[in-house]
Amino acid sequence: MRSAYRVETVRAAERVLLASLPEGALMARAAAGLAAACARLLPGGRPRRVALLVGSGDNGGDALFAGARLARRGVGVTALLLNPERAHPAGLAALRAAGGRTAGADAAEGVLGRADLVVDGITGIGGRGGLRPGAAELAELLDRAGEEGPPVVAVDLPSGVDADTGEVHGAALRATLTVTFGACKPGLLVDPAREFAGEVRLVDIGLRPELPAEPDLVALEAADVAALLPRPAAESDKYRRGVVGVAAGSERYPGAAVLAVGGALCGGAGAVRYAGPAGAGVLARYPETLVSAGPPSRAGRVQSWVVGPGVGDDPNARATVDDVLAAEVPVLIDADGLRGLDPERVRARRAATVLTPHAGEAAALLGGDRAGVEASRLGSVRKLAERFGAVVLLKGSTTLIAAPGGGPVHVNPTGTPWLATAGSGDVLSGLVGSLLAAGLAPVQAAATGAYLHGLAGRLAPTPATATTVTAALPEVWDQLLSATEVSSEG
Numbered sequence: 001m002r003s004a005y006r007v008e009t010v011r012a013a014e015r016v017l018l019a020s021l022p023e024g025a026l027m028a029r030a031a032a033g034l035a036a037a038c039a040r041l042l043p044g045g046r047p048r049r050v051a052l053l054v055g056s057g058d059n060g061g062d063a064l065f066a067g068a069r070l071a072r073r074g075v076g077v078t079a080l081l082l083n084p085e086r087a088h089p090a091g092l093a094a095l096r097a098a099g100g101r102t103a104g105a106d107a108a109e110g111v112l113g114r115a116d117l118v119v120d121g122i123t124g125i126g127g128r129g130g131l132r133p134g135a136a137e138l139a140e141l142l143d144r145a146g147e148e149g150p151p152v153v154a155v156d157l158p159s160g161v162d163a164d165t166g167e168v169h170g171a172a173l174r175a176t177l178t179v180t181f182g183a184c185k186p187g188l189l190v191d192p193a194r195e196f197a198g199e200v201r202l203v204d205i206g207l208r209p210e211l212p213a214e215p216d217l218v219a220l221e222a223a224d225v226a227a228l229l230p231r232p233a234a235e236s237d238k239y240r241r242g243v244v245g246v247a248a249g250s251e252r253y254p255g256a257a258v259l260a261v262g263g264a265l266c267g268g269a270g271a272v273r274y275a276g277p278a279g280a281g282v283l284a285r286y287p288e289t290l291v292s293a294g295p296p297s298r299a300g301r302v303q304s305w306v307v308g309p310g311v312g313d314d315p316n317a318r319a320t321v322d323d324v325l326a327a328e329v330p331v332l333i334d335a336d337g338l339r340g341l342d343p344e345r346v347r348a349r350r351a352a353t354v355l356t357p358h359a360g361e362a363a364a365l366l367g368g369d370r371a372g373v374e375a376s377r378l379g380s381v382r383k384l385a386e387r388f389g390a391v392v393l394l395k396g397s398t399t400l401i402a403a404p405g406g407g408p409v410h411v412n413p414t415g416t417p418w419l420a421t422a423g424s425g426d427v428l429s430g431l432v433g434s435l436l437a438a439g440l441a442p443v444q445a446a447a448t449g450a451y452l453h454g455l456a457g458r459l460a461p462t463p464a465t466a467t468t469v470t471a472a473l474p475e476v477w478d479q480l481l482s483a484t485e486v487s488s489e490g
């Protein structure tokens, strides 16, 4: 499991560690890791030039000490000082002693134009709000150079992104690689900031023992997901494996029923019941489905319900959602089912509820606009989970999952923008509902479902469609299960 910690937590851990180490030791560890990462990105066989962007805090100090290490290896290093009087004094002295140069920000265009690599040490975890004008101009200058420009290595964080929330207010440095120290920060894993971070590499500076057991953000890895996947045992039968009910589709949108059932068949439950008006289409595609045309409550016993995809917005659809909400099993609500959903109705349920909105649906539930949700994904998903007393999976780039009452938020690491294709959300809802029926806890079901769905999106032939994503799911299971079998044998 990958973990990320908020600035406040990182600072507290750093204080403990700093007290036990000689002065400057921690920064030296950070700078050594940073310099090694930069050296690997530099071209060989000719004089090489590195430009350091140096702000007035310790982030600039890291850049200066790393620059000194590179200068000692024969690299031409120039530090652009945004605020020369406030640049880290010991870092400056080290750079100069190693033969590095300094320049004011007015020299930026020339220095950056000649650089093979840029090191962004403007702000790290001490950055507040949008970048100030001098720093913002540097970010814009590099943005204009685009692909033609030199690679940028961000020190700890790309300057201008919010470490705790992943929000970006105005300009920010766009990095090829972010070398982060001690612990990953939530902003490095959540969009829009994640887009600015490039590849993220964690440098161990000895902080781990001082960090609390519970992170603020987590991302499942393959072994975690493999351990969560429900597997039939010798004494299993289809009922013990769990039965998932799907109340989806309508005469207008019959395809949503087929897609949600397809996802549900690939989520580990032993059987799928379908209740609704699109049974003929479902049976034609998946004859293994148990189909009924009446209300969900008359369809027979299930261990979870999925309701909403393609049900439309007529009174029948509302009645279907109400009927499912009355069930005493975990319920996943998606798409049309989320329209006008009453928080009190959801809070009053005794069994778990999982909501799976995309940004537009989340905005409607929160009474805001879509752009606001996309700009503040972590805040939005937490707010929705609290308001509805439900587990919320916010879809989109860097899908997030939050539970009511706090605890770590999950971020899905496997997504791909190829999943932004009609109906792929319907497949996800069936998949997560099936994992719920198989007995996974709601947060685990949502996080595991998003992980499998993302991998299937990557595995499906390009361009992925909802149907090919479904078809790729068994291969995703195979890969995950066979990898763990090998590791448990070895």
Ligand SMILES: NC(=O)C1=CN([C@@H]2O[C@H](COP(=O)(O)OP(=O)(O)OC[C@H]3O[C@@H](n4cnc5c(N)ncnc54)[C@H](O)[C@@H]3O)[C@@H](O)[C@H]2O)[C@@H](O)CC1
Binding pocket: 014, 018, 026, 027, 030, 055, 056, 057, 058, 059, 060, 062, 122, 123, 124, 125, 126, 127, 128, 129, 130, 131, 132, 135, 155, 156, 157, 181, 205
């Ligand atoms: N505390 C520690 O023990 C360690 C800290 N390290 C480094 O220290 C960094 C934190 O250092 P600081 O607390 O000095 O903070 P930073 O260096 O991240 O940022 C603070 C400085 O940036 C300026 N600033 C803040 N917001 C700005 C904005 N929007 N636009 C332009 N300038 C802005 C402030 O005026 C201040 O001078 C970490 O990110 C990491 O790089 C590492 O050396 C590892 C050890």
Ligand SMILES: Nc1ncnc2c1ncn2[C@@H]1O[C@H](COP(=O)(O)OP(=O)(O)O)[C@@H](O)[C@H]1O
Binding pocket: 335, 358, 394, 395, 396, 397, 398, 399, 415, 416, 417, 418, 419, 420, 421, 422, 423, 424, 425, 426, 427, 428, 453
């Ligand atoms: N930019 C993106 N990057 C990664 N995944 C995305 C992106 N945009 C959408 N997705 C994923 O694609 C799926 C689309 O679901 P949804 O919006 O409900 O579409 P539909 O209603 O057509 O099924 C979700 O799993 C979502 O997380």
Ligand SMILES: [K+]
Binding pocket: 059, 120, 121, 122, 123, 124, 154, 155, 156, 157, 158, 159
């Ligand atoms: K930085």
